[in-house]
Amino acid sequence: MTATPDQGIALADVTSQQGNPLVAFMEREVRADPYPLLGQLREAGPLPVLDGSVVIFGQYDHVSQILRHRAMGSDTSSSPMIKQFVANEEDRAASSIFFMDPPGHGRQRKFISKSFTPRIVASFESRITRIVDRLFAQFQDKGEFDLVSELAYPVSIGIICELFGIPDDEVDMIKEWSDDLALSTELPTLGAAIGVLKVFQREEIDRFGSTAIAAHAYFADLIHRRRKNPGEDIVSNLLTAENSGDKLTRYEITSVLTTLFVAAHESTTNLISNGILALLRNPDQMTKLRENPNxxxxxxxxxxxxxAPVHLAARMALEKTEIGGYELDPGTIVVALMAAGNRDERTYPDADKFVIDREKPAVSLSFGAGAHFCLGSPLAKLEAEIAIRAFADRLRNPEVDEDSLEYRRHIVVRGLDRMNVSFRP
Structure with missing residues (x-):
């Protein structure tokens, strides 16, 4: 259950001991329930930490403004805490669309958007249903299963592999890279907000680099194969878009593919797992859903x-700016706590309650906002709807084993690593 505000770690204690309360999110008990600390940070903000070069915001309106503000840059590679770790200017250059500012961001986003049209997303419904049916057939007679590894993860990884047109015999190789690739995408955010070596070990970072090289090489080979034999997949779509005028470089395409691969399946895995966990902890809402499938x-x-599957984002002030009455100097790292904003009582009455039929709810911050709003959100929501509908309809008396819950070490994209569920077969 969500902890009450007086449980968890006290903000004053965290700040006095560590200088930066964001470090506390690395602790196991906080990963399991970060909402008490998120609530404290929301009400204390805008909160400058360290020497004032990092400022934390958690109120809904402030976070929404940060995500949409033209003066809030996504490329944090020149932040002091990353600069002192990576001396080479070329190595610091942002290549992922997540951490890219205009005009490069808009240029790459234009190409990607062609693969997430309503028609293409709708075409995946039958494929998602097929994957979900196959997975349920494997555990439906067992009476228990690990919801993360046996449902949420294989649904999301299966769909992203179909979206990319990755052959079945190559999927296992891709899976081996997924965790390192996911952690590596947190480095620009956490490195700027907390400090690279406070979050990651040097050998981990070296491994991230090796995995990224392997992934880029794989996607470069996939591009070569698609040039010879195009199909109905995102790689072919990117290559087709090239021919209509503007052109992405080979490295830009492999970077786009690597980024999309991680983003698409990580956030969807978390959305499915978190959604089902919320229903199991709130049986009245499960009943309401079963009685009202609409x-x-x-x-x-x-x-x-x-x-939320994504808890925070970092931005860098590109010019002198004011957010929530706080003046930000150029170069200041701004941490936007989307998960805190999503529980802001100013926007959501009874924000700590899970209510599936809220009246006129405000749009959540979970998929970002503004120029970086997640293009794949309709597909992620479709996957979640199909998987959760099957769970609610097909399993009798499901119960979660609270002692089995294990959260991954991720801070930005927070989700479960294990979640055992029992049911009546």
Whole structure:
């Protein structure tokens, strides 16, 4: 259950001991329930930490403004805490669209958007259903299963591999890279907000680099194969878009593919797991959903708000700017706590309650906002709707084993690593 505000770690203690309360999110008990600390940070903000070069915001309106503000840059590679770790200017250059500013960001986003049109997303419904049916057939007679490894993860990884047109016999190789690739995407955010070596070990970072090289090489080979034999997949779509005028370099395409691969399956895995966990902890809402299947869309929206798959983002002030009455100097790292904003009582009455039929809810911050709003969000929501509908309809008396819950070490994209569920077969 969500802890009450007086449980968890006290903000004053964290700040006095560590200088930066964001470090506390690395602790196991906080990963399991970060919401008490997120609430304290929301109400204490805008909160400058360290020497004032990092400022934390958690109120809904402030976070929304940061994510949309033209003066809030996404490329944090020139922040002091990353500069002191990576001396080479070329190595610091942002290549991922996540951490890219205009005009490069808009240029790459234009190409990617062609692969997430409503028609293409709708075409995946039958494929998602097929994957979900196959997975349920494997555990439906067992009476128990690990919801993360046996449902949420294989749904998300299966769809992203289909989206990319990755052959079945190559999927296992891709899976081996996924965790390192996911952690590596947190480095620009956490490195700028906390400090690179406070979050990652040097050998880990070296391994991230090796994995990234392997992934880029794999996607470069996939591009070569698609040039010879194009199909109905995102790689072919990117190559087709090239021919219509503007052109992405080979490295830009492999970077786009690597980034999308991680983003698409990580956030979807968390959305499915978090949504089902919220239903199991709130059986009245499970009953409401079963009695009113048309609430599935709003249920997924509420799951996104209540326990967001992505918890925070970092931005850098590009010019002197004011957010929430706080003046930011150029170069200041701004940490936007989307998960805190999603529980802001000013925007959501009874924000700590999971209510699948909220009246006129505000749009959650879970998929970002503004120029970096997640292009793949409709596909992620469709996957979640199909998987959660099957769970609610097919399993009798499901119960979560609270002692089995294990959260991954990720801070930005927070989610479960293990979640055992029992049911009546």
């Amino acid at each position: 609430l599935m869309g709003s249920m997924v929206d509420e799951a996104l708000r209540y326990d």
